[in-house]
Amino acid sequence: MSDPGAHDWSILDVDPLQQTVTDADAYVRTLMQWHFGPRTGSPFWLKRKATLGFDPLTDVKSVEDLALFPNVVDEFRDIAAEELVPRGLGESPKIAAIFESGGTTGRPKRFVMFEDWFTRYLAWAGRKAASGLGGSGINLLATTPSGPHMIGEVTVRQSHALGGKRFSIDIDPRWVKKLIERGQTDELRAYVDHLVDQTADILATQDIGMIQTIPVLLTKIAERPELVELVRSKVKRIAWGGAHMDPDTRAILREEVFPGIPIVGGYGSTTILSVAVERKEEQPSGLATFDPFSPYVFFRVVDPDTGRPVPYGERGQIVMNHISKFALVPNNLERDTAIRVAAEDGHIGDAVADVAPVQTFEGTRVTEGVY
Numbered sequence: 001m002s003d004p005g006a007h008d009w010s011i012l013d014v015d016p017l018q019q020t021v022t023d024a025d026a027y028v029r030t031l032m033q034w035h036f037g038p039r040t041g042s043p044f045w046l047k048r049k050a051t052l053g054f055d056p057l058t059d060v061k062s063v064e065d066l067a068l069f070p071n072v073v074d075e076f077r078d079i080a081a082e083e084l085v086p087r088g089l090g091e092s093p094k095i096a097a098i099f100e101s102g103g104t105t106g107r108p109k110r111f112v113m114f115e116d117w118f119t120r121y122l123a124w125a126g127r128k129a130a131s132g133l134g135g136s137g138i139n140l141l142a143t144t145p146s147g148p149h150m151i152g153e154v155t156v157r158q159s160h161a162l163g164g165k166r167f168s169i170d171i172d173p174r175w176v177k178k179l180i181e182r183g184q185t186d187e188l189r190a191y192v193d194h195l196v197d198q199t200a201d202i203l204a205t206q207d208i209g210m211i212q213t214i215p216v217l218l219t220k221i222a223e224r225p226e227l228v229e230l231v232r233s234k235v236k237r238i239a240w241g242g243a244h245m246d247p248d249t250r251a252i253l254r255e256e257v258f259p260g261i262p263i264v265g266g267y268g269s270t271t272i273l274s275v276a277v278e279r280k281e282e283q284p285s286g287l288a289t290f291d292p293f294s295p296y297v298f299f300r301v302v303d304p305d306t307g308r309p310v311p312y313g314e315r316g317q318i319v320m321n322h323i324s325k326f327a328l329v330p331n332n333l334e335r336d337t338a339i340r341v342a343a344e345d346g347h348i349g350d351a352v353a354d355v356a357p358v359q360t361f362e363g364t365r366v367t368e369g370v371y
Contacts (some may be wrong), residue, residue, distance in 0.1 A: 009034060009088070012325040013291040014116075014296060016123035021295045024348050025062040028323065032056045035328045040088030044079055045329065046326060051253050063298075063348055066321060067307070069330040075108035086325065100148035101270045103174050109149065111270050121274045122157055124293050128277040129264060131210075131237050136235065138209025139164040145171045150270050152243060155212050167206055169198045171214070173242075178347055196220045196227075203230040205256050210237045215245040215313055222257045231258060239276060241266035244336075244356055247287055254323045266290070267355050271332050272297045272322040276352070287353040296324040298349030301340035304333065308349075312340050318352060 011030050021027050030159045035041045036049055036056050054068050076084075076184055081098050100108035119310065128133065146168065158352030159166035179188040195217055211231070213221075218240055219339045221227045231238075238261055245265060254263050267290040269276030274297050276290035277351040283289055290300055301316040310316035322329040328354065338352035 293345035
């Protein structure tokens with residue numbers, strides 16, 4: 001069944017327009033054949049199969065059975081990127097980039113972003129979070145990490161979709177984490193001010209129609225009246241992500257500082273090779289709610305002590321899953337908590353609201369920093 005020429009793999013085709021799957025369990029069963037078939041699976045999973053303690057080809061028959069998998073993401077700190085390429089993608093599948101995690105919980109983990117997946121995910125995200133600005137020609141200011149971080153390349157492609165120019169200010173989130181861990185608060189403030197000063201120069205001299213940034217910079221911009229006026233007079237949309245924004249800050253920014261300008265968040269992780277998109281419909285509490293690219297990416301919100309789902313409306317820890325033909329990263333307990341929200345009709349897993357970091361993760365103090 002693992003012969004790519006004989007098996008019907010069409011159920012695994014990633015459709016950015018698809019809203020639901022008619023049979024998620026059948027999807028999972030086919031996915032197991034793909035990732036653990038000798039002609040289609042990646043070297044990593046074909047080797048790892050022997051130490052799983054179960055047979056994914058026979059024991060994983062449903063979405064729920066994915067919970068059998070251990071959390072393997074820590075192993076991605078050391079394995080070669082070539083080990084993560086499924087053979088079923090062909091001899092030379094186009095790779096957009098090798099992205100790394102932010103290093104919040106230790107040394108970075110590395111993930112392969114295939115061009116095919118990236119393009120389809122961005123098509124879904126662009127439709128899901130449609131701004132009406134596509135092809136408008138407006139310029140984008142990206143004050144985000146670049147280099148090994150996924151968001152940098154996302155903003156490049158956002159700019160292409162907008163049809164304008166991309167201005168950028170680089171952020172080194174790993175350096176920020178080191179400053180925080182060392183207690184170097186003066187250096188940290190100086191670095192953040194340095195970023196805001198660069199932002200100010202671009203806003204003052206260029207025609208910027210959209211900003212993609214991180215919460216700490218957005219709040220610092222809000223503290224400078226001259227920058228607030230520039231944003232109000234020029235910017236048509238603000239997108240934020242990378243770190244967490246508490247509900248009070250979000251409300252003040254939207255209602256008092258930048259009224260009339262859409263401020264839209266994203267919640268993502270390199271481990272899922274994507275970003276969950278903020279719903280247009282808010283919770284009655286006013287909290288931002290995020291939906292992932294189901295069924296290829298889905299969340300569960302659980303009690304970390306039992307692994308069982310918490311009731312809807314209660315806070316638990318987020319378990320992330322990426323289950324596409326491009327990557328298999330199941331059952332990853334994240335360093336974030338959230339309120340569990342029902343997924344959209346036909347989607348698997350949970351939506352999440354009011355995301356916040358845990359204080360410690362696997363015995364390590366979590367330093368969120370700016371990203």
